[in-house]
Amino acid sequence: MQLIRSEGVDPKSRCLDGHFPGNPIVPGAVLLGLAEQALRDIGYEIKCVQRMKFLRQLIPDQPYEITLEIGAGGILAKLAWISGTETLANARVELRPTNG
Numbered sequence: 001m002q003l004i005r006s007e008g009v010d011p012k013s014r015c016l017d018g019h020f021p022g023n024p025i026v027p028g029a030v031l032l033g034l035a036e037q038a039l040r041d042i043g044y045e046i047k048c049v050q051r052m053k054f055l056r057q058l059i060p061d062q063p064y065e066i067t068l069e070i071g072a073g074g075i076l077a078k079l080a081w082i083s084g085t086e087t088l089a090n091a092r093v094e095l096r097p098t099n100g
Helices: 028-041
Strands: 002-007 044-054 064-070 076-083 086-097
Touching (some): 002 028, 028 044
Antiparallel strands (some): 002 064, 044 086, 064 076, 076 086
């Protein structure tokens, strides 16, 4: 298993607008976008999401990490968004190498 990202989402980020005023949460699409950015840093991108499950909410400034476990063929991977000891979300994705 490999750690690919560890930080918090800025509470002033525009991605939080409307999710939800007075009690903001980080949208699922943003979680995928953060994983995509981190994967590009190691030479991959998400080709498709086979499944994704949200277990808990990520709130702004909450520290989290994304872990990656790539299968034997280098195409299928498991992602997990974790904060402390709690899994916030997990996904099974198909990867492809980036061009460059």
